[in-house]
Amino acid sequence: xxxxxxxxxxxxxxxxxxxxxxxxxxxxxxxxxxxxxxxxxxxxxxxxxxxxxxxxxxxxxxxxxxxxxxxxxxxxxxxxxxxxxxxxxxxxxxxxxxxxxxxxxxxxxxxxxxxxxxxxxxxxxxxxxxxxxxxxxxxxxxxxxxxxxxxxxxxxxxxxxxxxxxxxxxxxxxxxxxxxxxxxxxxxxxxxxxxxxxxxxxxxxxxxxxxxxxxxxxxxxxxxxxxxxxxxxxxxxxxxxxxxxxxxxxxxxxxxxxxxxxxxxxxxxxxxxxxxxxxxxxxxxxxxxxxxxxxxxxxxxxxxxxxxxxxxxxxxxx
Amino acid sequence: xxxxxxxxxxxxxxxxxxxxxxxxxxxxxxxxxxxxxxxxxxxxxxxxxxxxxxxxxxxxxxxxxxxxxxxxxxxxxxxxxxxxxxxxxxxxxxxxxxxxxxxxxxxxxxxxxxxxxxxxxxxxxxxxxxxxxxxxxxxxxxxxxxxxxxxxxxxxxxxxxxxxxxxxxxxxxxxxxxxxxxxxxxxxxxxxxxxxxxxxxxxxxxxxxxxxxxxxxxxxxxxxxxxxxxxxxxxxxxxxxxxxxxxxxxxxxxxxxxxxxxxxxxxxxxxxxxxxxxxxxxxxxxxxxxxxxxxxxxxxxxxxxxxxxxxxxxxxxxxxxxxxxxxxxxxxxxxxxxxxxxxxxxxxxxxxxxxxxxxxxxxxxxxxxxxxxxxxxxxxxxxxxxxxxxxxxxxxxxxxxxxxxxxxxxxxxxxxxxxxxxxxxxxxxxxxxxxxxxxx
Numbered sequence: 208x209x210x211x212x213x214x215x216x217x218x219x220x221x222x223x224x225x226x227x228x229x230x231x232x233x234x235x236x237x238x239x240x241x242x243x244x245x246x247x248x249x250x251x252x253x254x255x256x257x258x259x260x261x262x263x264x265x266x267x268x269x270x271x272x273x274x275x276x277x278x279x280x281x282x283x284x285x286x287x288x289x290x291x292x293x294x295x296x297x298x299x300x301x302x303x304x305x306x307x308x309x310x311x312x313x314x315x316x317x318x319x320x321x322x323x324x325x326x327x328x329x330x331x332x333x334x335x336x337x338x339x340x341x342x343x344x345x346x347x348x349x350x351x352x353x354x355x356x357x358x359x360x361x362x363x364x365x366x367x368x369x370x371x372x373x374x375x376x377x378x379x380x381x382x383x384x385x386x387x388x389x390x391x392x393x394x395x396x397x398x399x400x401x402x403x404x405x406x407x408x409x410x411x412x413x414x415x416x417x418x419x420x421x422x423x424x425x426x427x428x429x430x431x432x433x434x435x436x437x438x439x440x441x442x443x444x445x446x447x448x449x450x451x452x453x454x455x456x457x458x459x460x461x462x463x464x465x466x467x468x469x470x471x472x473x474x475x476x477x478x479x480x481x482x483x484x485x486x487x488x489x490x491x492x493x494x495x496x497x498x499x500x501x502x503x504x505x506x507x508x509x510x511x512x513x514x515x516x517x518x519x520x521x522x523x524x525x
Numbered sequence: 526x527x528x529x530x531x532x533x534x535x536x537x538x539x540x541x542x543x544x545x546x547x548x549x550x551x552x553x554x555x556x557x558x559x560x561x562x563x564x565x566x567x568x569x570x571x572x573x574x575x576x577x578x579x580x581x582x583x584x585x586x587x588x589x590x591x592x593x594x595x596x597x598x599x600x601x602x603x604x605x606x607x608x609x610x611x612x613x614x615x616x617x618x619x620x621x622x623x624x625x626x627x628x629x630x631x632x633x634x635x636x637x638x639x640x641x642x643x644x645x646x647x648x649x650x651x652x653x654x655x656x657x658x659x660x661x662x663x664x665x666x667x668x669x670x671x672x673x674x675x676x677x678x679x680x681x682x683x684x685x686x687x688x689x690x691x692x693x694x695x696x697x698x699x700x701x702x703x704x705x706x707x708x709x710x711x712x713x714x715x716x717x718x719x720x721x722x723x724x725x726x727x728x729x730x731x732x733x734x735x736x737x738x739x740x741x742x743x744x745x746x747x748x749x750x751x752x753x754x755x756x757x758x759x760x761x762x763x764x765x766x767x768x769x770x771x772x773x774x775x776x777x778x779x780x781x782x783x784x785x786x787x788x789x790x791x792x793x794x795x796x797x798x799x800x801x802x803x804x805x806x807x808x809x810x811x812x813x814x815x816x817x818x819x820x821x822x823x824x825x826x827x828x829x830x831x832x833x834x835x836x837x838x839x840x841x842x843x844x845x846x847x848x849x850x851x852x853x854x855x856x857x858x859x860x861x862x863x864x865x866x867x868x869x870x871x872x873x874x875x876x877x878x879x880x881x882x883x884x885x886x887x888x889x890x891x892x893x894x895x896x897x898x899x900x901x902x903x904x905x906x907x908x909x910x911x912x913x914x915x916x917x918x919x920x921x922x923x924x925x926x927x928x929x930x931x932x933x934x935x936x937x938x939x940x941x942x943x944x945x946x947x948x949x950x951x952x953x954x955x956x957x958x959x960x961x962x963x964x965x
Contacts, residue, residue: 228749235741331563340567342762344794356773369773442738442766443794447565450735485742486749495705495731497742 210491218487227364232486233479238372240478241379245434247455247462247470248383249427254464255403256423257308258316262323265452266330267428271296272435272444273338276346285349289432296428304420312416331446342445345436347371352440375437382433386426387467395422403465457505463515472516477501553595554856554867556581557617559603559610559628562831565737566605566761569841572788573628574600575832576845579824583816584853586823591853592860594867605761607631614639623859623873624648624852630708633666640665641955646855646874650848651676651785651807655711656944658907660878663944664959667877669851670899670910674940675931676784676805677712677756679912681719683929684754684782695724700752702743702759702767705731709758712784715939716756722935728752737763744774757783764791772798779803785912788841792917800919805929807912808847808896810922812838816891817846840922847896854880862962878903879962897928903961909933 222229246268253261261267274295278288307322347354353370390396401409402419410416438448454477462473481504485497508516558577561570581596590596601613610632614625624646627633633653640647647666649657655672657663671679684699685691701716703709713729720727728750730743740763747755755776759767764787771781778801785805792799812818817838824830825837836842859868859876868876882899899908911928948954 225749228745231748232745235745239739239741335563335567339571340561340563341571342568342765342790342794356775358775367773367775438738442740442769443762445565445568445738445762446563447734447737447762450565450737451739453735454739482742482745486745489742489746493731494729494743494746495733498733498736 213491214488221487225364226362227366228486230362230366232482234366234368234372236479236482237475238376238478239482240475241376242434242437242474243454243458243478244471244474245379245382245430245437246452247458247474248386248467249430249434250455250459251462251464251467251470252386252423252427252430256399256419257319257402259308259319259323260316260464261427262320263326263330264427264431264455265449266327266334267296267299267431268435268438268452269444269446269448270299270330270334270435271428271432272345272439272448273334273343275432275436276343276439276444277338279346279349280343285346288346289350292432293429296432297425300421300424300428303424304417308420309417327449331449335446340446342443343439345439345444347440350436352436371440375441378433379437382430383467383471386430389426390467395419399423454501457501459515460502460505461508461515463517466515466517469515469517477504480504552867553597554591555597555599555617555620555622556852556856557613557620557622557625558598558600559613559626559632560600561603561605561628563602564604564606565734568765568790569761569786569788570605570628572832572836572839572841573845573848575830575836576842576847577626577849578845579820579830579832579837579842580816580846580849581853582824582829583820586827586829587819591856592866596856603627603629603632605629605631607635611635618643618645621869623856623868623870624877626650626848626852627653630654630711631706634707637663637666638951638954643870644874645870646877648848648851648855648877650851652708654947655715656940656947658905658909658940659944660902660904660906661957662948662954663906664957665874667851667901667906669880669901669906669908670807670897671912671931672907672909672936672940673712673758673784674715674936675907675909676912677715678719678932678936679805679929680756680782680784681716681723682932683914683926685723691723696726697753698726698728698750700728700730700747700750700755702730702732702740702747702755702757704737704759704763705733708760712758714943715936718939719935732759732763732767737761738766740766740770741773744770744776747776748774753780755781757781757787759783760786764788765794768792768795768799768802771802772796777801782914785844789839789922792922797919799917802917803914803925804922805912806840806915806922806924807910808843809894810838810840810843814892814895816895817843819891820846843895850882850890850892851877851880854882874959875962877901878906909936 249264253259271292275288275292278291279285311319311322353374355370357368359366390399398414399419401414458473458477462469481497481500484500489496560574561567562574581598584591585596603610603613610627610629614636622645626648627636630653633649636647649668651671653668655674657666657668658672685694716727732740757767768791772795781802783804787804792802855873855877858879859872862875863872878901880901887893897910899910901908909931911930913924913928914926915922916925
């Protein structure tokens with residue numbers, strides 16, 4: 208009975224007793240969720256356009272952030288370094304299209320997936336060669352990102368809001384909104400959706416696959432740069448950031464691999480779910496549930512919606 | 526080319542190689558350095574690797590090696606990955622290494638049973654299996670100058686003194702933020718034992734390797750549990766992220782303690798809010814020592830080091846120097862005891878049991894005042910030396926305590942029991958047959 212009480216009653220009693228901590232946990236979960244969504248978005252963009260699950264998205268986050276910080280350390284002004292880092296992601300997109308995607312066109316998806324594995328390890332080695340393996344500090348103040356904390360007395364306690372977290376949530380939301388508009392309202396966006404539906408049909412109406420791939424990889428690179436700045440500002444820029452990117456996997460399972468709204472909602476559910484789970488139920492098993500809880504949540508959703516929350520239902524004629 | 530010529534060529538090459546090998550063995554001592562300059566733990570691994578390499582390289586450049594023999598230095602990148610570390614060990618063991626430094630508790634553990642078989646001493650300096658301090662049970666493993674259990678007992682003792690006496694810890698709550706790996710879990714049995722004995726409560730906050738830079742949950746939990754003190758057992762990017770999160774969550778930094786692994790960069794990452802963060806240490810920082818100035822002159826200034834000039838003398842760089850100081854002393858003592866110049870792993874094992882770093886010897890080595898004295902013996906492979914507490918003042922570490930002796934009375938029984946338990950659980954664990962030197 209005691210264990211049932213601890214699982215089903217005690218956490219909710221505690222939520223009622225300390226609502227400030229509940230708000231704080233929800234806020235932390237939302238911030239993490241928005242950042243997960245941002246990383247997941249990079250995966251979705253590439254998957255939509257080419258059907259490839261880009262395993263290299265995580266290292267692209269690190270690579271973009273390291274390029275920015277590395278250039279700044281070399282004396283390049285912060286905003287010029289930002290532009291140059293974005294250009295580096297464009298160069299990467301062109302190189303990936305030329306060297307990886309184009310020679311492998313029409314190959315099975317698994318071959319392209321494995322190619323992104325190769326790309327990951329290349330970028331790790333290349334990044335370490337250029338920038339070294341030491342963690343670096345994100346140039347938060349040089350980029351004029353806000354710092355400091357607002358402490359609000361509420362619900363009989365205190366809730367802390369980091370200005371950087373607020374900025375991260377706002378910037379990530381704007382970024383997601385812009386991408387959504389870009390892909391639904393612009394000509395390139397429509398072309399991308401056409402490519403996502405059928406490569407052959409898109410080619411038949413004169414859409415250049417190569418051009419679309421470059422645009423999509425560049426967009427994913429920009430998303431990676433923003434995610435790298437935000438995560439880097441929270442916890443430093445190091446190669447272990449690429450592991451956080453794997454948190455996007457349950458987000459994708461949950462939201463669907465092809466849906467931008469799915470990535471956003473999935474990110475928020477996973478972010479909030481894992482923080483609430485760790486905070487209220489983690490102590491029952493000695494903590495550390497956060498690492499696997501996201502996958503449990505995703506798998507539970509899969510039982511009911513195998514295509515994810517917003518994924519396209521695939522009906523195949525047998 | 527005819528088969529005859531090819532055969533002759535091969536035979537000549539084999540003869541040359543055969544002639545070259547003994548020359549290599551007679552004129553040099555092979556010291557592999559297991560390092561990690563890549564991956565999530567590179568932030569800690571790189572300065573240590575630089576310090577280790579540069580001290581030994583300085584001996585080569587300045588003195589022509591140790592006792593007239595050059596040291597052959599070779600790094601093997603483990604990435605702090607146990608599997609890769611064991612691969613490194615397998616790749617170097619055929620080259621007659623005189624000592625192996627795994628630089629990871631996870632890598633040390635699988636090497637412990639191999640050491641006695643391969644006759645290669647393992648130096649796990651202030652990390653690894655605490656129980657391996659017992660030289661009678663682990664003759665091939667050395668973990669000076671203090672074990673993790675010693676370190677934990679020092680922090681608890683220091684906190685107790687701050688509270689007005691160790692008995693005042695009763696009813697307090699101590700949070701333990703640790704890497705969820707062999708290294709981070711190593712002191713937990715002692716912490717739980719001390720909590721029973723002294724009456725304080727323990728709250729564990731494990732950090733998985735993949736979440737080292739995503740610790741908001743752990744610090745939220747700390748806010749829920751309100752631990753009176755927080756002790757950290759972290760490594761790599763976990764340390765810097767923890768300092769940042771502690772500042773973010775408003776945890777009082779003067780109540781936040783760490784074992785001896787964070788470096789300046791880790792503390793710096795917390796910004797001005799990191800002031801008051803404390804950690805154990807047992808050696809100096811800075812370059813104000815003749816030996817370190819020799820490193821600058823003979824290695825760094827000549828472009829033979831991978832370390833940026835401004836990193837020489839930082840905490841983890843000097844930690845690497847300390848590690849190599851032990852290697853060098855082990856080799857020097859082995860030469861003295863065996864009468865050989867090109868010593869073997871077996872000789873160095875003996876040499877390490879005879880390490881005596883007293884103030885006179887430290888002065889002779891150009892490291893006067895760098896660290897406390899250390900003497901190892903046949904029975905004691907650790908020394909169980911005191912460490913001191915240092916505090917981050919916003920720009921540098923400042924020593925804030927006298928030497929803190931470990932709580933030997935409380936730790937020794939646990940350590941002996943753990944060593945005995947290890948030998949019993951590993952069926953066929955060999956009884957020590959290596960003779961003890963009189964001096965040790």
